[in-house]
Amino acid sequence: MAIQFVRSALQSAQLHGLDVTAALTLASITPELLGQDSTRVTREQANRVVQALWNATNDELAGFGPKPIPRGTFRMMTLGVIHAPDLREALRRLVEFSRIAAGFDAVETFDDSGQVRLALYPGGRSEADHLVVDIIIAVFHRFASWLIGERIQLNSVELPGATPPYAADYLLIYGTAPCFGAPAGGIMFDTVYLDKPVIRAEAELFEFLRAAPNDLLFRNDYNPTTSSRVRKILERTSDDEAVNAPDVATRLHISPQHLRRLLREEGTTFRDIKEEILRDEAIASLVTGSESIEQLSDRLGFSEPSAFRRAFRRWTGSPPGAYRPSTSPSD
Known part of the structure; x- marks a missing residue:
């Protein structure tokens, strides 16, 4: 993946006074590579950076969310979601938990053409604010797909901020090219998915979370492009x-x-x-x-x-x- 994803996370951590040297060392990313725009990092390297930032901040958004989220919050949120009967109820709970626990202004709306839209509004206009919206939108999509055991085909993706030079990487993340410059991050998909039953059990959830953030952020098998x-x-x-x-x-x-x-x-x-x-x-x-x-x-x-x-x-x-x-x- 493009180094800019890692760089944005590290810049946010530095704004909060964190020394990111240990995270870079753990991931074998040198200062030279960090400063080179065309640098690519492996999924394992990005995974190590995120885990190091989690440990340093004790915050599941590594210091760049609307407010700190103590470690274990996502686990508790998902335990409340996994017992929903179908995806409709699971998303309702996930949106509600996101407002309460993370401080995000998340909305769930329907339109007349049979589509559901999940949107997340950034807390500011910095690159870090946009990055956290990108992350949470991707997590919503991938976790929802995992809950029903079926990849949710997205009809459109909207993201805040200007189109980045590494925009092609987003095709791997979402399976469709996003539109940038939107006031909020959002995904749209057919409402037919909402009636799909949640098929996962708690044991499967714990196994899924043990692989975090790898399966939630870095897997590239969600796109039929x-x-x-x-x-x-x-x-x-x-x-x-x-x-x-x-x-x-x-x-x-x-x-x-x-x-x-x-x-x-x-x-x-x-x-x-x-x-x-x-x-x-x-x-x-x-x-x-x-x-x-x-x-x-x-x-x-x-x-x-x-x-x-x-x-x-x-x-x-x-x-x-x-x-x-x-x-x-x-x-």
């Missing part, structure tokens, strides 16, 4: 299997021309997706230090390490060594 389908096919391809756009189109039962058109509508291309996969695999390896540059370059299919280094700089703006905190950036 064309680009996500292409990405999953490519990720499941063995290293020695060459797969091109016509191959993927065949697996999706569409023509190569239609595939290109669908990807273009989502603001990407087949080549872009392949490079994003290579970039993410490279970052994951570099962060863990499991391979040498030569081994990684060879595994990813580069003719030589120098070609890999040039590509990595183009993808992230940094040399591969910058992602190895214990080595020189010139590695």
Whole structure:
């Protein structure tokens, strides 16, 4: 994911006088990477940052919500939600708990076209205020989908703030491209979901919460977009299997021309997706230090390490060594 998500959370923590050095060290994120706009971080790194901020603040919104939320609040809220008979009642309780416990002005409205809208109003206009709205809206969506055991297809997403340079990342989060500049964060979906029964038990809830914030914030399997389908096919391809756009189109039962058109509508291309996969695999390896540059370059299919280094700089703006905190950036 884009470093800006992590940076916004850290900036908010710093505004509250917290030393974020420990959180960065725990996540193996160097100051150089934090300051580079094109930096990408792994899901595990982001997860460590959030957990470190939780521990430092004893606040489940890490200091950038309308008011502090003591650790364990979300667990108590969800225990009150999970025994609802259906999603309609579960969302009513979740909205009410959000007002009481977190201080959010959350609203649930219906319109004449059979859609429900969940909205959350930011407490201010700073980047941190917008970020917390983004987070809570995503949590509402993913937790609601988990409750009924079915991914809720969103018809639209609205978010406050200007369109960020990393806006494409939101497609992975919501499964649809959001509209920015809205007065509140909101999602709209068909009211047919409201009558779906809540199928989860308390034991399942405790297991779900043990993985927090990973499953609530960082999982990318909630989106049936064309680009996500292409990405999953490519990720499941063995290293020695060459797969091109016509191959993927065949697996999706569409023509190569239609595939290109669908990807273009989502603001990407087949080549872009392949490079994003290579970039993410490279970052994951570099962060863990499991391979040498030569081994990684060879595994990813580069003719030589120098070609890999040039590509990595183009993808992230940094040399591969910058992602190895214990080595020189010139590695």
